[in-house]
Amino acid sequence: MIKSLKIRIAITAVVCLAALYFLVPTFFTQIPSPWNEYFPKEKIHLGLDLQGGMHLVLEVDADKALESMVERMSVDLKESLMADKVRFRRVERVKGAVISLELTEAAGKTALEKILNEQYPDLEIASSSTREGGMLVDLKIKDKRAVEIKKLTIEHSLETIRNRVDQFGVAEPEIIPEGDNRILIQLPGIKDPERAKNLIGKTALLEFKIVDDEASLEEALRGNIPEGDVIAYGTRTDRSTGQKGTQPYLLKNKALLTGASLETAKVQISDRYGEPNVSLKFNSQGAADFERITGENVRRRLAIVLDGVVHSAPVIQEKISGGQAQITGTFSMDEARDLAIVLRAGALPAPVNILEERTVGPSLGSDSIQQGIMATIIGSLFVILFMIVYYRLSGAVADFALIIQILLILAVLAALRATLTLPGIAGMLLTVGVAVDANILIFERIREELRAGKTVRLAVDTGYDRAFITIVDTHIAGIIAAIILMFFGTGPIKGFATTTIIGLVFSLFSAIFVTRVIFEYFTWNYNIKKLSI
Amino acid sequence: MSMELIKPGINIDFVGKMKYAMAFSAILIILGIGSVIFHGGFNLGIDFAGGSIIQVKFSKNVSADQIRESFKATKLENSMIQQFGVNEFLIRTHETFSDQKMLAVNVEQPLGAAFGKDFEIRRVEVVGAKVSSDFRSKAIIAIILSWLAILIYVTWRFEFRYAMGGILALVHDTLIVIGAVSLLNMEFTINILAALVFVIGFSINDTIVTLDRIREIVKRNPKQKLGDIINLAINETLSRTILTSLTVFLTLLALYIFGGAVIRDFTFALLVGTIAGTYSTIYIACTSVLLFEKMRLPKMARKK
Numbered sequence: 001m002i003k004s005l006k007i008r009i010a011i012t013a014v015v016c017l018a019a020l021y022f023l024v025p026t027f028f029t030q031i032p033s034p035w036n037e038y039f040p041k042e043k044i045h046l047g048l049d050l051q052g053g054m055h056l057v058l059e060v061d062a063d064k065a066l067e068s069m070v071e072r073m074s075v076d077l078k079e080s081l082m083a084d085k086v087r088f089r090r091v092e093r094v095k096g097a098v099i100s101l102e103l104t105e106a107a108g109k110t111a112l113e114k115i116l117n118e119q120y121p122d123l124e125i126a127s128s129s130t131r132e133g134g135m136l137v138d139l140k141i142k143d144k145r146a147v148e149i150k151k152l153t154i155e156h157s158l159e160t161i162r163n164r165v166d167q168f169g170v171a172e173p174e175i176i177p178e179g180d181n182r183i184l185i186q187l188p189g190i191k192d193p194e195r196a197k198n199l200i201g202k203t204a205l206l207e208f209k210i211v212d213d214e215a216s217l218e219e220a221l222r223g224n225i226p227e228g229d230v231i232a233y234g235t236r237t238d239r240s241t242g243q244k245g246t247q248p249y250l251l252k253n254k255a256l257l258t259g260a261s262l263e264t265a266k267v268q269i270s271d272r273y274g275e276p277n278v279s280l281k282f283n284s285q286g287a288a289d290f291e292r293i294t295g296e297n298v299r300r301r302l303a304i305v306l307d308g309v310v311h312s313a314p315v316i317q318e319k320i321s322g323g324q325a326q327i328t329g330t331f332s333m334d335e336a337r338d339l340a341i342v343l344r345a346g347a348l349p350a351p352v353n354i355l356e357e358r359t360v361g362p363s364l365g366s367d368s369i370q371q372g373i374m375a376t377i378i379g380s381l382f383v384i385l386f387m388i389v390y391y392r393l394s395g396a397v398a399d400f401a402l403i404i405q406i407l408l409i410l411a412v413l414a415a416l417r418a419t420l421t422l423p424g425i426a427g428m429l430l431t432v433g434v435a436v437d438a439n440i441l442i443f444e445r446i447r448e449e450l451r452a453g454k455t456v457r458l459a460v461d462t463g464y465d466r467a468f469i470t471i472v473d474t475h476i477a478g479i480i481a482a483i484i485l486m487f488f489g490t491g492p493i494k495g496f497a498t499t500t501i502i503g504l505v506f507s508l509f510s511a512i513f514v515t516r517v518i519f520e521y522f523t524w525n526y527n528i529k530k531l532s533i
Numbered sequence: 534m535s536m537e538l539i540k541p542g543i544n545i546d547f548v549g550k551m552k553y554a555m556a557f558s559a560i561l562i563i564l565g566i567g568s569v570i571f572h573g574g575f576n577l578g579i580d581f582a583g584g585s586i587i588q589v590k591f592s593k594n595v596s597a598d599q600i601r602e603s604f605k606a607t608k609l610e611n612s613m614i615q616q617f618g619v620n621e622f623l624i625r626t627h628e629t630f631s632d633q634k635m636l637a638v639n640v641e642q643p644l645g646a647a648f649g650k651d652f653e654i655r656r657v658e659v660v661g662a663k664v665s666s667d668f669r670s671k672a673i674i675a676i677i678l679s680w681l682a683i684l685i686y687v688t689w690r691f692e693f694r695y696a697m698g699g700i701l702a703l704v705h706d707t708l709i710v711i712g713a714v715s716l717l718n719m720e721f722t723i724n725i726l727a728a729l730v731f732v733i734g735f736s737i738n739d740t741i742v743t744l745d746r747i748r749e750i751v752k753r754n755p756k757q758k759l760g761d762i763i764n765l766a767i768n769e770t771l772s773r774t775i776l777t778s779l780t781v782f783l784t785l786l787a788l789y790i791f792g793g794a795v796i797r798d799f800t801f802a803l804l805v806g807t808i809a810g811t812y813s814t815i816y817i818a819c820t821s822v823l824l825f826e827k828m829r830l831p832k833m834a835r836k837k
Contacts, residue, residue, distance in 0.1 A: 355661040356664040357660075359656065359657040359658070364655040364656055372792065375788045382783055426788055426796060432784070433781040436780050436781075437773075437781070474737075474742065477737045478735075481683065481734035481737075482734065488671050
């Protein structure tokens with residue numbers, strides 16, 4: 001312990017001033033102009049339980065991203081094999097991310113290996129076996145590359161979601177990766193949680209596919225889907241009755257163009273019905289592709305497919321240059337706006353699942369703040385009163401230290417940008433209890449020493465010295481418990497652990513440093529015969 | 534004259550009553566465990582079991598039956614509906630509305646049909662199976678880790694047999710709180726878990742104070758019988774133990790009454806834990822040191 005009382009008083013004063021400095025933005029919302037540059041900007045952050053908002057934990061299905069990548073590769077591989085005249089019976093993606101292919105000549109394997117080496121460095125042969133008149137080969141993505149792809153998928157998803165939330169306009173959103181494949185999202189003050197969830201969770205994979213009008217849709221619906229085709233559905237609204245139904249389409253499986261070729265997307269109001277639609281503008285490569293595709297497919301229908309659902313399938317009248325297209329449909333204004341946002345921000349590379357959702361409405365949040373403040377005031381007042389009644393002037397000294405402690409906790413919360421939650425308020429109040437305990441420990445000790453006949457100055461000294469190690473031990477044990485909770489915790493619980501740890505540190509400071517400075521100042525400078533304790 | 538709740542020089546034979554205390558604790562713990570078995574396990578909240586909670590506030594008088602009626606033929610038909618405040622209700626279900634539109638279809642539309650605009654959805658919590666099973670394993674790890682960490686710390690600061698006494702008290706307090714939660718058929722939520730860890734911290738706090746006193750008396754008077762030393766230490770610190778517990782208890786009571794319904798289960802567990810913690814410090818932690826002494830647990834080097 002530092003011997004010089006002056007230095008200790010100085011330390012106390014500096015710490016208190018620093019605390020007040022960091023609390024200025026929390027207590028004064030408007031600081032006049034020449035002064036506001038000198039003060040920090042950070043207020044105390046309120047948790048979602050206090051200000052309302054949404055907490056989401058998403059899981060990125062990275063395996064799906066791998067699967068669709070392998071799916072695309074299998075289509076390309078088929079073309080490569082044909083180009084190199086390697087004879088095969090079938091090439092397809094089977095369960096998971098494995099391409100199974102059947103070669104009709106045993107010699108084909110060498111040719112396949114050559115193609116893989118030159119054009120598909122990510123693929124390797126997982127197993128192969130001879131069949132009558134051919135070979136059965138399973139291909140898979142190299143393990144190292146698969147891990148890389150999954151990691152990239154998570155990063156890309158995170159980036160996409162950040163973009164979407166930014167464009168949606170949420171103040172101080174928090175979007176952070178959690179564990180291997182999870183994303184934690186905190187959106188304070190969100191008004192329409194359903195809409196936000198839709199915006200974040202939508203894969204938004206936009207694809208342009210040609211409708212296969214040559215084959216029979218009826219046949220396909222009966223189960224005879226032609227090679228290379230798929231069935232997709234769209235909604236259809238009967239103009240006369242207004243009833244909604246589903247409309248099946250038979251599409252060529254290969255996507256000719258995707259949302260990746262977009263430059264931008266925005267909402268437009270159609271002239272005829274005043275309905276909102278989303279207008280798309282392709283980037284230069286996309287515009288060239290679009291011109292070529294429309295040119296090659298005049299008189300056929302081009303389906304605009306979003307996340308597997310056909311939005312519209314207009315007939316291509318002529319080659320379209322200029323790189324513009326429209327998605328029409330029966331959108332509300334909000335739906336059209338959100339669709340434009342997700343298309344601008346890009347598709348998620350993999351589907352996401354919501355694992356956890358917690359939404360608190362703003363009214364419940366403000367109720368909780370009021371109750372929290374009320375409980376803190378009543379609890380603290382009670383403690384303050386008790387200390388004065390039981391320990392008189394010494395109790396008042398302890399109370400002074402308690403108030404400093406509360407200010408210090410709030411200041412550190414503001415400075416560290418930590419979050420104050422409802423359990424956090426409880427934690428703060430509890431550490432006030434711990435600080436009171438430390439004071440009780442010291443005061444009971446001083447009383448014991450006084451009863452044993454020691455002078456005031458000696459009793460204070462011995463009281464503090466004897467209680468010191470006990471207080472340190474109890475605080476460390478408490479901090480250990482709180483740190484464990486911190487590792488475990490989510491949202492509100494983490495808030496409880498954070499304020500408890502901060503609170504315990506300052507409880508230590510206030511109980512064994514601040515009060516001692518005050519006691520020693522008086523006992524050293526004045527000849528006190530009888531201590532009010 | 535200063536105020537004194539506990540007169541100095543008080544001398545209660547705590548060690549002598551050890552057997553009764555142990556029996557009393559054993560009864561409480563067996564009662565708690567019996568309740569857990571009787572209820573067929575814990576009444577796990579959605580954090581640990583998965584499911585959804587929807588908090589709805591109505592602007593007019595509404596009964597739980599009316600709400601149940603409105604949920605007929607939706608996925609919430611078999612949900613638990615519980616009054617939570619004035620015209621405010623909690624709806625619990627095992628459904629996890631992972632699909633976005635589910636909530637609208639199953640909650641907003643039926644409520645809208647039955648009550649018009651007289652309601653407000655104030656809170657929605659949905660926890661899926663993966664997260665809840667994560668929470669379950671993490672909860673058990675958190676509790677056991679905090680026991681272990683404190684065991685190591687107290688062993689390092691004192692002696693192994695004292696640490697064992699402290700841990701026995703912690704396990705005791707944890708079981709009592711869990712038992713009380715089960716007896717009242719309260720939900721075991723993540724808040725209860727936080728309360729348990731806090732109770733562990735609080736209980737060891739009390740225990741360390743008394744252990745410190747034991748160590749001090751041993752140093753002063755090494756020849757004295759251990760039983761007498763422990764008794765003296767508990768009596769000398771009794772005033773502080775009771776005062777602290779009382780302040781913490783009353784502060785918690787303020788939180789319990791004024792802190793709102795959202796954290797009421799949390800503060801309830803803390804209240805029970807405070808009582809259990811104080812009792813276990815006096816009757817379990819220190820007296821059991823004597824038991825371990827008789828069992829001749831290995832003594833570790835005494836440290837200051």
